[in-house]
Amino acid sequence: MSVLHETAGYLPGLRADEVAWQTLSFEGQGGAVEVAVPVLSEAQIVLLTQRVRSASQSYLKSLTVAQIVDTIDRAIHRLLDPQDPWRRKADSILPRVTGYDAEMVRLGLTGYLKTFRKPQLQRFLAEDFGNPQLLDGFVPRPRGGFSKAFGPDVAVHVWAGNVPGLCLWSLISGLLVKSGSIGKVASAEPLLAGWMAQLLVEIDPKLADCLAVVWWKGGDTAQETVFFKHADLVLAYGGTAALAEVRRQVPVTTRFLPFGHKLSFGLVAASALDARKAPRAAQQAAYDVVRYDQQGCYSPHVFYVARGGKISPDEFSRYLAHELSALQKKYPRRSLSLSEAADLAAWRGAEEIRSLSPGGPQVAGEGDWTVVYNHELQPLAPGALNRTVRVVAVDQIADVMPLLAPHRAFLQTVGVAATPRELFELAEQLGRAGVTRICALGQMTSPEAGWHHDGRCSLLDLVQMVDIDSSAEAAAETLAPYVD
Amino acid sequence: MASSPLIADLLAFLADTHPSDQAFDQQALALFAHQFQHNLPFQRFCQQRGKTLRTVRSWRDIPAVPISAFKALTLSCIPADQAERTFMTSGTTQAEIKGKHHHPSLAVYDASMLRNFRQRFMAGSSERIRMGILFPDETLLPNSSLAHYLALAVREFGTGASHYVLTQQGLDTARVIAELEHAEQTGEPYALLGASYSFVHLLDALQRLGKTFRLPAGSRVLDTGGFKGQSRELSMQDFYAQLSSALGISASDCINMYGMTELSTQFYDDGNAILPSVKSGPHWIRSRVVEPLSGEELPRGQQGILAHCDLANFNSVTTILTEDVGVAVDGGFLLLGRAQGSAAKGCSLAVEEFLQAAAA
Numbered sequence: 018m019s020v021l022h023e024t025a026g027y028l029p030g031l032r033a034d035e036v037a038w039q040t041l042s043f044e045g046q047g048g049a050v051e052v053a054v055p056v057l058s059e060a061q062i063v064l065l066t067q068r069v070r071s072a073s074q075s076y077l078k079s080l081t082v083a084q085i086v087d088t089i090d091r092a093i094h095r096l097l098d099p100q101d102p103w104r105r106k107a108d109s110i111l112p113r114v115t116g117y118d119a120e121m122v123r124l125g126l127t128g129y130l131k132t133f134r135k136p137q138l139q140r141f142l143a144e145d146f147g148n149p150q151l152l153d154g155f156v157p158r159p160r161g162g163f164s165k166a167f168g169p170d171v172a173v174h175v176w177a178g179n180v181p182g183l184c185l186w187s188l189i190s191g192l193l194v195k196s197g198s199i200g201k202v203a204s205a206e207p208l209l210a211g212w213m214a215q216l217l218v219e220i221d222p223k224l225a226d227c228l229a230v231v232w233w234k235g236g237d238t239a240q241e242t243v244f245f246k247h248a249d250l251v252l253a254y255g256g257t258a259a260l261a262e263v264r265r266q267v268p269v270t271t272r273f274l275p276f277g278h279k280l281s282f283g284l285v286a287a288s289a290l291d292a293r294k295a296p297r298a299a300q301q302a303a304y305d306v307v308r309y310d311q312q313g314c315y316s317p318h319v320f321y322v323a324r325g326g327k328i329s330p331d332e333f334s335r336y337l338a339h340e341l342s343a344l345q346k347k348y349p350r351r352s353l354s355l356s357e358a359a360d361l362a363a364w365r366g367a368e369e370i371r372s373l374s375p376g377g378p379q380v381a382g383e384g385d386w387t388v389v390y391n392h393e394l395q396p397l398a399p400g401a402l403n404r405t406v407r408v409v410a411v412d413q414i415a416d417v418m419p420l421l422a423p424h425r426a427f428l429q430t431v432g433v434a435a436t437p438r439e440l441f442e443l444a445e446q447l448g449r450a451g452v453t454r455i456c457a458l459g460q461m462t463s464p465e466a467g468w469h470h471d472g473r474c475s476l477l478d479l480v481q482m483v484d485i486d487s488s489a490e491a492a493a494e495t496l497a498p499y500v501d
Numbered sequence: 502m503a504s505s506p507l508i509a510d511l512l513a514f515l516a517d518t519h520p521s522d523q524a525f526d527q528q529a530l531a532l533f534a535h536q537f538q539h540n541l542p543f544q545r546f547c548q549q550r551g552k553t554l555r556t557v558r559s560w561r562d563i564p565a566v567p568i569s570a571f572k573a574l575t576l577s578c579i580p581a582d583q584a585e586r587t588f589m590t591s592g593t594t595q596a597e598i599k600g601k602h603h604h605p606s607l608a609v610y611d612a613s614m615l616r617n618f619r620q621r622f623m624a625g626s627s628e629r630i631r632m633g634i635l636f637p638d639e640t641l642l643p644n645s646s647l648a649h650y651l652a653l654a655v656r657e658f659g660t661g662a663s664h665y666v667l668t669q670q671g672l673d674t675a676r677v678i679a680e681l682e683h684a685e686q687t688g689e690p691y692a693l694l695g696a697s698y699s700f701v702h703l704l705d706a707l708q709r710l711g712k713t714f715r716l717p718a719g720s721r722v723l724d725t726g727g728f729k730g731q732s733r734e735l736s737m738q739d740f741y742a743q744l745s746s747a748l749g750i751s752a753s754d755c756i757n758m759y760g761m762t763e764l765s766t767q768f769y770d771d772g773n774a775i776l777p778s779v780k781s782g783p784h785w786i787r788s789r790v791v792e793p794l795s796g797e798e799l800p801r802g803q804q805g806i807l808a809h810c811d812l813a814n815f816n817s818v819t820t821i822l823t824e825d826v827g828v829a830v831d832g833g834f835l836l837l838g839r840a841q842g843s844a845a846k847g848c849s850l851a852v853e854e855f856l857q858a859a860a861a
Contacts, residue, residue, distance in 0.1 A: 355793070355826060359806050362793035363824050366567030370574055373545040384794050 020049045023110060025207035027214035027230040030068045031061055039232075041204055045116035045351065052114070054207050054232035059243050065229050066171055066199065066247035072226030073170045073197025082142065082152040085192055088221045090135040095216060097130050103216050107209065111181050114206055116351030117309065122181055125308065128463055129182045133189055137466030142193065144467040145476040152194060152480070161487035166480040168194030169249035169272075175263055176210065177203045177235075177255040178312065184210040186475075187252060188228070192217075194479045199229045199244065207232055235259065241266040250274070250479065274478055276471060279314035279429035280399055282321065283458060284414050284443065285333065289434035290326025296336050298434045301459030302406075303340030305432055306386075308462040310350055311402045314471075315430040315454070315461050318400045319407045321417045330410035334381070334390035337408060341386040350385045350404055357403060361387075364401030378407075396420055414439070418446050425451035429471060432458040507535060508609060511815055515612050515785055525787065528812050529560035532819050539578035543818050546570070560787060565796065565808040565822035568763050571600030576817040579605050584816075588646035590762045591729075602646070602762050605816050610646075610765045613813040614653050617783045621769035622692075622723055622756055623658055630719070632663035633680050635695025635703065641669065646762045647725065651694055659692075667699060674706045681714045681748070690719030693748075697724040697757075700744060701732035707747050715749030722750065725758040727838075741773045759836055763821050765813035768833070781833030785812040790829045791822070801829045804837065 028036065038053040057065065077085075095101045099108075107126060112119040131137070142149035146166060150156055155163035172191050176184040184200060188210060191198035200210050211230040218225045233240035236259075245251055245267045252274045253263045260275040267273045283305070289298045305317050320337070322330035353361065368389045371377040379390040386404040395409045397420045411417060414435070421428060428451040433440055444455050453472030454464065469475070494500065514520060514528050534554055537544050543566065547553065550564045557563055566576070571590070575581050581603050590600035604610055619625060634651050642648040655663045666677045677693075684691035693700070700722070707713065722744060728734050735743075741752040753772030759780050760767035766786040770778035782788070789798045790805040799805040807827040810820040826837040 353794075355804055355806075359793040359824060359826065362806070362822075363567060363569060365794075366822065367569040367573065369549065370546070370567060370570040373542050373549065373574060 020051055021110065021113065022051050022053070023208055024053045025202055025211050025230070026055045026232055027211045027218075027228060028055060028057075028065065029072075029226045029229060030064060031055075031057075036061065041207060043114045043116075045114055046112040046119055047109070048113050050110055050113045052207050054202070054204075056233070057231060057240070059239075062231075062240065062243045063247065065231070066244065068226050069197040069199055069229055070170045070247070072224075073195070076223050077192075077195045077197060077227045078168075080195065082149050082193065082195070085195065086135055086138045086142075088217060088224070089133060089138060089189055089192060091220050092213065092216050093130050093133045095220075096213075097127060097134075103212055106212065107181075110208060111206070114208060115181055117181070118348045118351065121308065121348040125462075126182055129185070132464075132466040133185065138189075138193065140467040141190075141476060144469075145474045155483075155485055158484075162490065163485040165483050166194065166477075167483055168196035168480050170197055171248050172196045172198050172250040172252060172479065173244050173248040174198060174200040175241075175251065175253035175255070176200060177253075177259065178205060181206060181209060183254065185213060186470075187254075188213060190475050190479060192227075194476055196250070196479060197227050199231060199248070201244070202230060202232050204232070204235065236262060238262075238266055245271060252276070252479075276314075278427070279471070280397065280424055280427040281315050281317050281430040281432075281461060282319040282397060283317045283432040283461070284417065284435065285320060285322040285458070286414050286433075286435035286439050287323040287326035288436045288439065290323070290328040290333060292327060294434075295326070295328035295333055298458055299333055299336030300340045301434075301457070302432070303337055303344055304459050305461040306337075306341060306404055306406050307344045307348055307350075310404055311400070311406075313462050315464065316402075317406065317430075317432060317461055318402075319395070319397060319409060321409050321411050321414065323414050324410055324412055330408060331379075331390060331392065334379070334388050334408035337406065338381040338386075338388040341388065341404060341406075342383065345383070345385045345404075353403060361401040361403055361405060364405060394420070397424055414443060415446070418450060421447075421450035421452070428452045430454040430456060430461050430464075432456055432461040434458050507531070507815060508606065511609055511812065512612055514812065515609075515616060515783075517784075520784055525784070525812070526559050528785075529563065529810060529819060530557065532812060532815055533557055533563050535815070536578060536818055540576055540816075540818065542570075542574040543576055546574075560810045560820070561789065561798070563810060563820040565791070565810075565820045566818045567822045568600065568761070568824065571602060571763050571817075572598045575601070575603070577603040577605075578816050579603070586649070587644060588649070588762045589644040591645070600762060602765075602817055604765075607649075609813050609815055610649075611653060613766045613783070613785065614650055615657055617767060617769070618654060618658065620783070621771075622654075622721070622758075629658055629660045630690055630692045630721075631680075631684070632659040632692045632694060633677060634663070634665045635667050635672070635693060635699035636665070637667055637669075638665050647696070647760070650760070650767070654694060667695065672699065672702050672706060674703075674710075677703060677706075678710075678712065681716065684716050684720060685714055688717040690717055690721075692721050692723065694723040696726050696731075697740070698726070698728045698732035700724050701728060701735065701740070704743050704747055705732075713747050713749065720748070720750050721754040721756065722748065723756045723758055725760060737773065737776050741776070761823070763814075763817070764809060764811045765815075766811045768836075777835045777837065779830055779833045780827075780836050782809075782811075786810065788827075788829075788834055790827050790834065793822075796822070799829075804828045807834065807836070 037056040039056050041052045041054055043050045096104050108123050111122050151166045155165045157163050174187045188198055202210050214228045214230050250272045251267045253260055254276045256278050260277055283302055285298055302320055322333045365387050368378055368380050372380050381388045389407045392410045431447055431452050433455055547564055552564045584603035585606050586604045588602045632655055636651050639648045639652045666673045741755050744755055745752045753774040755773045757770050758767050766782055768780040768782045770780050787810045789808045791798055791808050793806045807823045807825045827834045
C-alpha cells in the first residue's frame with residue numbers, strides 16, 4: 018500500500034519554502050498518510066496574526082451576514098457532493114488519518130455537513146440573535162436605544178480530538194460573526210480545517226487573508242503565548258489539564274472559551290421495553306456507541322435501564338450486545354493503539370474479575386466491543402471508550418438523578434427513550450443536574466442545527482454587544498443641523 | 502500448612518543453577534494445579550477463560566490474571582487471615598482500594614529476593630556494602646513489599662553502618678550528605694537504594710545546596726518504581742545523567758529494579774549507561790509480551806503488555822498481566838513504561854481525567 022503525502026494548514030502570506038515543516042505519520046483504514054504540519058517562527062506568527070486582523074477588519078466586517086451564509090453554504094454543498102475533489106480527498110484520507118471505518122466517516126461527515134447548509138445556518142443565527150441583522154448594523158431595541166453585535170477581529174481556536182469535523186463548526190461560527198480565525202489543528206486530525214479554509218477561499222478569493230490554519234505541538238507554551246497575545250478571543254477544546262494549561266497562557270484581558278471533555282449517557286424507561294420497542298431501542302443505543310467509537314462528547318458511556326417493562330434490563334443488555342456485534346461487521350472499530358488497547362483490556366479485565374464475585378456484573382463481548390451488565394445501581398462513570406458500554410438496571414429512572422450531582426461539570430447529552438410525559442419530567446430533573454442536551458436514542462452523536470453546545474449560545478458567546486443608549490440618540494437630536 | 506512439600510520443591514528449584522525448560526514447566530504446572538484447586542476465585546477466572554487442568558499444558562497456557570484482580574479478589578490458596586504477611590499496593594488516595602498479596606510464609610519471597618539480589622546488585626560477591634536507604638523502614642510500612650525488600654537487602658548485604666535516610670519528616674538531607682562525604686573521604690564504597698522519586702528529591706536537595714560528590718569505586722545506586730507523581734518527572738536519560746554527575750558514579754553502576762507487589766521476584770538491568778536498559782529476571786520467572794486484548798504473545802521486537810509467570814508466587818497466581826508496556830529483546834525485555842491513557846483522542850471524558858476530577 019502506497020503512502021500518501023498531504024500538507025496540513027493554510028498560511029496566507031507565507032510561502033511553503035519559508036516555513037519549517039514537521040511530519041506526522043498515520044496508518045489508518047486503507048493505508049498510510051504522512052502529513053506535513055507547519056512549525057512557525059515567532060516572527061511568522063506575528064505576521065500571520067496581523068494579516069488576519071487587517072483582512073478581518075477591512076473585508077470580513079464589510080460583508081453582510083447573508084453574504085457570509087451564502088459563501089459557507091456554497092462550500093458545504095461542494096463538500097456534500099461526492100464527486101467534488103475536496104470531498105473525495107476527505108473520504109479517502111480521513112479514514113487513513115483517524116482510523117475510523119471509511120463508511121462511518123462518510124456517513125458521519127455528510128450528516129454533519131448537512132447541519133451547515135443555508136437554512137440550518139439561518140436557524141443557528143436566529144437561535145442566538147433573534148434578528149441576525151444585529152450582526153450587520155445597529156438594530157433598535159424594543160425599550161429604546163440600538164444594539165449591534167461585533168465579532169472579534171481575531172479569534173484563535175485550539176482544536177482537539179479526532180472526531181472528524183469537530184473543527185468545522187468552530188471555524189464556521191467564527192465566520193458567521195465576521196471574526197478572522199486562526200485555527201490550530203489537532204495532531205490527531207490535522208487536515209480537514211485546512212481544506213475547508215482553502216475551499217472557502219476558492220469560492221470567495223477575498224477571504225484569503227481572513228483565515229489561517231496552523232499547528233503547534235500541544236503544550237508548546239512559547240508558541241501559544243505568541244498566538245494568544247495577538248488574539249481577541251481564544252476558544253479551546255480539550256481535557257481539563259490541557260484547558261488549564263491553555264488558560265494559563267491566555268492574557269487576562271483576552272476572552273477565553275473552554276470546551277472540556279464531557280460525559281454522556283442514556284436512559285431507557287420501562288415504557289420503551291416491550292418485545293417490539295426494546296430491540297429498536299437497543300439498536301439505536303448501539304449506534305450511538307459505535308459512532309466515532311465513543312470519542313465524542315455526546316457519546317454514551319452508560320445506559321440506565323428501568324425494570325418493570327416486558328423486557329428486562331438484562332435482556333436489553335443482550336440485545337445491545339447483539340447489535341454491537343452486528344454493527345462491528347458493518348462499521349468495524351478502528352484499530353487501537355497499544356495504549357488504548359491496554360486501557361481497554363485493563364478495564365474489561367477488572368470487570369471480568371468483578372464478575373467472578375457473587376452479585377458481580379455480567380461481561381459480554383468480543384475483542385471489538387464490550388457490554389457490562391450490572392443489576393445493582395452503579396455510579397455514573399466513564400467506560401474505557403472504543404465500544405465499551407455499561408448497562409445498569411434501575412427500579413425507576415428517577416433513581417439515576419442522585420448519581421448525577423457529583424459530575425455536574427462534565428454532563429452533556431442524555432439519550433432518552435420514554436413517553437412524552439416522562440420525557441418532560443426527566444428533562445426538568447436532568448437540566449437541574451447539569452445536563453445540557455436531551456435527545457432520542459440513535460441521535461446522540463448528531464446534534465441538531467442550532468443546538469446549544471454545552472448549554473451555551475455558541476455564536477452569542479463570540480460577540481461583543483455594543484449599545485447606543487437612548488440618551489445618546491436623544492442628545493444627538495439636539496445637535497442635528499435641522500434642530501428647531 | 503498443606504503446601505510445605507510444595508515450598509520445599511520450589512526452594513530446591515530456586516537453588517538449581519541450570520534448570521531445564523521442562524523443569525520450569527513442571528514447576529509451573531504443579532503450581533497451577535495447586536492454585537486451581539485451592540484458590541477458588543482463580544479457578545473461576547480460569548473457567549471463565551476456558552482453562553482447566555486438562556487444557557493447560559505449559560506455563561504459556563496459564564491464563565494471566567490482570568493485576569487489578571489483586572484489588573477485587575482474594576487471590577490466595579490459604580485463608581487470607583492466616584498469611585504470615587500481606588503486602589499491599591500503594592494507593593494514591595485514601596479511598597482507593599489496595600491490591601493485596603498474601604504470603605503464607607515469606608520463605609520463598611525472601612529466598613527469591615536474596616538469591617537474585619546477590620547475583621544482580623552485589624555482582625555475586627559476598628562482601629557487604631554500606632547502604633543508605635531512601636525509603637521508610639518496615640515498621641513504618643509493614644504492608645509494603647518494597648520496605649521488606651530493602652530491609653532484607655540491609656540485613657543480608659549491608660554493613661552494620663547501613664541506615665535509613667528517609668524519616669517520617671522526609672529526606673534527612675544532612676545525614677545523606679554526611680554519608681556521601683564519609684564515603685568520599687574514606688574510599689569505602691557506598692550504595693544508595695530506594696524509590697526513584699526519592700532520588701529526585703535527593704538530586705533537588707543537592708542541587709539547592711550546590712553539592713556534588715565523587716563516590717569511590719564500587720559505589721552504586723538501586724532505584725525502583727518510577728516517579729508516580731511524587732516528584733518532578735524527568736526522562737530516564739536525564740535521571741541517570743543527573744544521578745551520575747551528582748554522585749560521581751557511572752550510569753552503568755546505577756541499577757534499576759522492576760518489581761511489583763503482585764510478584765515475588767524482581768527484575769534488574771545491568772546498569773543504565775545505555776537506555777532503555779534490558780531488564781531480566783532469574784530462571785524462576787518468565788515473561789511474555791502480549792497483545793492486551795487477545796492475550797496473544799507478540800513476536801520479538803513488537804511492543805505489547807508484559808505478562809509474567811513467577812514461580813515464587815506460589816500462593817496467589819503464578820501468572821499476571823501487568824499494565825506495563827514492554828518489548829522482548831535478546832536477553833530480556835525493555836520496559837517502556839506504563840500504558841498511557843487514551844484521554845487525548847476525542848472529547849469524551851476518559852477514566853483517568855474523571856478520577857482526577859473525583860479526587861480533587
